[in-house]
Amino acid sequence: MEYLYIVMISLGIYVILASSFNFVIGEAGLISIAHPAFFATGAYVSAIAALRYGVPIPLAMLLAVVVTFLVSVIISLPALRVSGDYLMIASIGFQLGLIELLKNLAITGGAGGLSGIPSFLVPQIGNGGYAAVVWACAIAVVLVLRYITRSDYGRAMSAMRDDELAFASLGRNPMWVKLWVIGLASAIAGFAGALYAHFFRFMEPDQFDVLQSAALLTMVVVGGMRTSLGPVVGAVLLQILPQAITFLNLPPSVLGPLQGILFTGLVLGFMFFRPRGIVRMDPVWKGALQDAPASGGTHVRGA
Amino acid sequence: MFDLATIMQILWTSVATSSYYVLFALSFALALKVNKVFNFTQAAVMSVAFYTAYGCVQLLDWPAFIALPLALVAALVLSWFIEVFGFSILRERKVEMLFVFIFTFMVSQLTVYLISLAFGTWSHTIFQSMFWPVTLVGPIAISGWDIPALVVAFGSAAILFAFLRFSRWGQFMVAVSDNPDLAELYGIEKRKVYLLTILIAGALAAIGMFLYGMRAQVQPRTSLDLMLFATVATIIGGIGNLFGALIAAVGLAVIQNASILFISSEWQAFLVYAILFATIIFLPGGLRMPKFGTRFETKTREISLAEETPSAPPSTRAE
Numbered sequence: 001m002e003y004l005y006i007v008m009i010s011l012g013i014y015v016i017l018a019s020s021f022n023f024v025i026g027e028a029g030l031i032s033i034a035h036p037a038f039f040a041t042g043a044y045v046s047a048i049a050a051l052r053y054g055v056p057i058p059l060a061m062l063l064a065v066v067v068t069f070l071v072s073v074i075i076s077l078p079a080l081r082v083s084g085d086y087l088m089i090a091s092i093g094f095q096l097g098l099i100e101l102l103k104n105l106a107i108t109g110g111a112g113g114l115s116g117i118p119s120f121l122v123p124q125i126g127n128g129g130y131a132a133v134v135w136a137c138a139i140a141v142v143l144v145l146r147y148i149t150r151s152d153y154g155r156a157m158s159a160m161r162d163d164e165l166a167f168a169s170l171g172r173n174p175m176w177v178k179l180w181v182i183g184l185a186s187a188i189a190g191f192a193g194a195l196y197a198h199f200f201r202f203m204e205p206d207q208f209d210v211l212q213s214a215a216l217l218t219m220v221v222v223g224g225m226r227t228s229l230g231p232v233v234g235a236v237l238l239q240i241l242p243q244a245i246t247f248l249n250l251p252p253s254v255l256g257p258l259q260g261i262l263f264t265g266l267v268l269g270f271m272f273f274r275p276r277g278i279v280r281m282d283p284v285w286k287g288a289l290q291d292a293p294a295s296g297g298t299h300v301r302g303a
Numbered sequence: 304m305f306d307l308a309t310i311m312q313i314l315w316t317s318v319a320t321s322s323y324y325v326l327f328a329l330s331f332a333l334a335l336k337v338n339k340v341f342n343f344t345q346a347a348v349m350s351v352a353f354y355t356a357y358g359c360v361q362l363l364d365w366p367a368f369i370a371l372p373l374a375l376v377a378a379l380v381l382s383w384f385i386e387v388f389g390f391s392i393l394r395e396r397k398v399e400m401l402f403v404f405i406f407t408f409m410v411s412q413l414t415v416y417l418i419s420l421a422f423g424t425w426s427h428t429i430f431q432s433m434f435w436p437v438t439l440v441g442p443i444a445i446s447g448w449d450i451p452a453l454v455v456a457f458g459s460a461a462i463l464f465a466f467l468r469f470s471r472w473g474q475f476m477v478a479v480s481d482n483p484d485l486a487e488l489y490g491i492e493k494r495k496v497y498l499l500t501i502l503i504a505g506a507l508a509a510i511g512m513f514l515y516g517m518r519a520q521v522q523p524r525t526s527l528d529l530m531l532f533a534t535v536a537t538i539i540g541g542i543g544n545l546f547g548a549l550i551a552a553v554g555l556a557v558i559q560n561a562s563i564l565f566i567s568s569e570w571q572a573f574l575v576y577a578i579l580f581a582t583i584i585f586l587p588g589g590l591r592m593p594k595f596g597t598r599f600e601t602k603t604r605e606i607s608l609a610e611e612t613p614s615a616p617p618s619t620r621a622e
Contacts, residue, residue, distance in 0.1 A: 031401050078584045085341050085400055086583050089534060093579035096531070100573035210527070214412050217405055253423060260416035264409045271406055272392065 005127035009199055011239045012134035013192050016141045018219040018231035020188040023145050025217075026225040027154065028181040029161030032079075033213040034091035035189055037098045040208035042068045042190025043197040044108055047117040050198070052107065057120045061194040068190025069183050076182045080175060095210065102205035113204030120198035134195055138232075141188055146228040148184075157181065211260075218267045224277030233278050238263065308442035313561050319449040321556035322456035325549050326511030327529055328536035329460055330504040332548035335537060337480040337500040343407035344385045345508050345533070347414035349526035352378040352509035353516045354418055356429050367430075375509050382505030385410060386498050394497075411527060418523040426520035433518055452514045459510055460549055463503070467545075476500055480543065528572075535579045539586065 021035045046064035049055040055063065079090050103111040122130050148154050160167040160174050168174055197203060215238065223234025242259040250258065270277060327345070334342035355377040359370030389410065393403055435447035467473035478486040479496045487493050515521065515529065536555055540547030555578070562574055 025401070031404070079580075081584060085404065088401075088404055089341065089538070090580055090583040092531070093535075093576045093583065097573055097576035097580055100570070100576060104569050104573065211412070214408060217408075221405060254420065257416040257420040261413060261420070264413035264416060267405065267409045268413065271402060271409075275396075275398070275402070 002127055005131045007239070007243055008131040009127070009134050011236055012131065012138040013196050014216075014219065014235040014239055015138040015232050016134075016192040016195075017189055018216055018223065018235040019138075019142050019145055019228075020185040020192075021216045022220045022225060022227075022231040023149070023188075024181055024185045026220060026227075027145075027149050027161070028157050028178065030080075030178060030182065031085070031088040032091035032182070033088060033210070033217065034095040034098075035185070035216055036208040036212035037091075037095040038068050038072055038186035038189040039193040039196070039212070040098065040102065040203075040205070041071055041186075042193030043203055043208075044102065044114070044193070045190070046194035047114055047197040047203070048107060050118045051114070051116065057118060057198055061120070061191065061198070064190050064194040065187045068193070069187040072186030073179055073183045076179055080178050080182075092210065095208075095213065099205045099209055102208075108205070111205060113202060115202045117197050117201040117203075119201060120195075122199065130199060134199075137191070137195065142228060142232060149228065214267075215263060218263050220277075221267055222270045222277055224279035227277070227279045230277050230279040237278075238266070241266075309564075311441075311443050313564070314557065315443050315445065315449070317557040317560040318553065319446070319453060320560060321553040322452040323511040323514040323529075324532060324536065324552040324556050325456045325460060326507045326514070327533035328540070328548040328552035329463060329545060330507035330511065331530065331533040332537040332540065332542075332545050333463070333500060333507070334504045336543045336545065337476050338390065338497050339480075340390065340403055341407065341534070342501075342504065343404070343527075343530060344389070344410045345504065346411040346526040346530045347385070348378045348381050348505045349508045349512040349529065350414050350418055350523060351381050352512045353429070353521050353526070354422055354427075356513060356516060357422075357427050357521075360429055361427070361431070370429075371513055374513070375506060378505050378509035378512075379502055382501045383498065386501040390497065390501070391494060411530075415523045415527065422523070424523060426522050427516075428518075428520055429513065429516040433520065435518070448514075448518050452518075455510060455514060459507060463507070464545070466503075472496070472499060531579065532575060535575060535582060538579075539582050 017035065017039060024030050024032060024035065042064040045067045046057075046060045049060035049063050050057050075094060079087065079094070102108045108114060120130075121133060125133070149157070156167070156172065157177060159170075160172070160177050164174050219234035219238050220231050221234070222238065223232065224230025241262060245255065245259055245262065248255075327349070330345055331342060334340055334345070352374045356367075356370050356374035359365040359373055360367060363370075365373075389406060390403075393406060435449075437444045437446050439445075465473075467477055475486065475491045475496050476499065478489070478491055479493055483493050486496075512521075512526065512529075515525075532555065533552070536552040537548045539555070540549070540551035555575070558578075559571055559575065562571055566574070
């Protein structure tokens with residue numbers, strides 16, 4: 001049963017991560033794959049604050065969210081000067097640079113990682129209780145992001161994604177929308193990192209490398225990009241499948257690559273045979289089209 | 304620490320090291336120039352080239368003159384497969400750039416996992432020993448690998464530039480890189496040009512990987528790191544400027560090797576990523592590197608300016 005709780009906690013954290021990643025890459029169309037870097041930032045800030053400075057854990061988690069938000073905005077301010085493939089490569093540079101930084105700083109425990117991170121809530125409510133807390137957070141994140149996506153702001157995001165020039169010509173500032181999207185999604189990832197750090201109580205920089213980006217991309221693409229449910233389905237599927245393989249009792253030298261082959265093979269298969277993912281795109285404009293007068297089109301209200 | 308002999312040695316080592324970096328950068332820059340893709344599948348091609356050579360030489364005990372051409376063929380076959388069953392399908396579907404990126408990235412990752420499964424995750428070299436005899440030329444130690452590597456790398460680069468400049472297919476590649484639709488109107492088969500480009504890029508990457516694998520240890524993930532270096536060089540050199548990518552690769556190799564004078568070796572990787580991030584953000588158009596064949600371009604531009612009304616300069620894809 002304890003094993004099941006651990007799987008559930010891991011699943012919940014990945015649902016939060018995949019949903020917030022979809023918010024950036026799918027809904028806003030910002031091709032940044034550095035989401036695991038913000039996950040790492042949250043995890044390390046919360047863990048270091050609690051472990052090294054004795055900050056109470058809830059406060060450390062809050063600090064993680066605030067710091068991740070600020071870091072993402074500060075990094076994005078220059079980074080968002082570029083877009084498309086340039087932004088993607090800049091995000092790779094940032095992510096790999098951050099990992100190297102984590103590997104070389106003493107405060108982060110270096111390449112060996114950080115261990116003995118104080119536990120949060122588990123001594124009081126057990127693994128089952130923590131799983132319930134993580135899933136409550138995951139559901140809240142999915143619902144909040146769904147609400148934003150379907151609100152006026154979400155429609156503004158879609159407009160910006162589809163035609164940034166037209167969006168700007170309407171008097172909107174795409175930069176503010178992008179900053180807000182990245183800041184919010186990164187803060188959520190930072191929160192997921194804090195949840196992760198105080199449960200698993202150990203982490204090392206390589207856990208947050210480009211493979212983690214590939215895993216998140218897989219979840220979003222396989223699940224269904226630009227949908228609320230898609231990343232959830234993708235996260236659940238791609239967390240459970242590797243778990244199923246562990247029951248084959250294969251040696252780690254075979255198990256790791258086999259899980260990777262499964263991940264990447266699934267993405268490639270979905271890309272060519274079902275590019276829109278398991279959950280097909282929501283008709284985001286449906287409500288607006290139904291409300292719109294017969295002669296008129298739709299318009300974007302305030303951002 | 305900063306005596307002339309040390310500086311000269313570092314400069315020589317940097318130039319020698321740049322031999323494979325030049326090939327990786329040219330391969331990446333060529334695919335980006337003609338096919339307009341950030342071709343991260345290059346890492347897969349590099350890995351396949353290295354592990355085929357390693358398997359033939361070390362496991363099957365075949366001589367290098369058979370192993371290396373065979374590994375080159377394996378790299379070309381994979382390049383052909385990726386173009387025909389990957390890029391061309393995605394191109395036909397006119398998919399978003401994000402999907403192309405995911406495709407290239409996933410192919411590289413899949414290859415890493417397949418190789419890890421087949422060969423393990425520990426380090427290998429093509430030959431038993433990666434140490435080469437050293438000759439002292441004045442204060443500089445030159446290894447037996449250095450000069451052949453430089454000849455191969457810069458010879459390959461010279462052949463590539465000559466091919467693009469003087470051969471018919473090379474000119475087709477330049478035409479397609481400039482305006483694929485117009486090139487097609489003139490009867491150039493885009494598909495064949497895209498395939499040829501990927502094959503040439505694959506061959507350059509494979510040759511670079513042979514040079515690297517004769518001197519350093521390779522793990523399944525090594526090619527991904529090497530390719531990021533190529534990405535930095537391509538962007539600094541200016542997208543579409545192969546000669547710029549070549550110069551940038553040499554410059555980066557010098558910076559990376561010389562950095563040991565100022566910072567510890569653990570921070571070298573950080574330096575590369577920091578340069579990557581800063582270059583894209585602040586120099587998305589790259590540095591103003593000289594272009595190979597500039598005189599010809601300037602001449603044609605002068606003629607067109609005289610005949611046509613001036614138009615707006617082409618914008619970069621960056622904002």
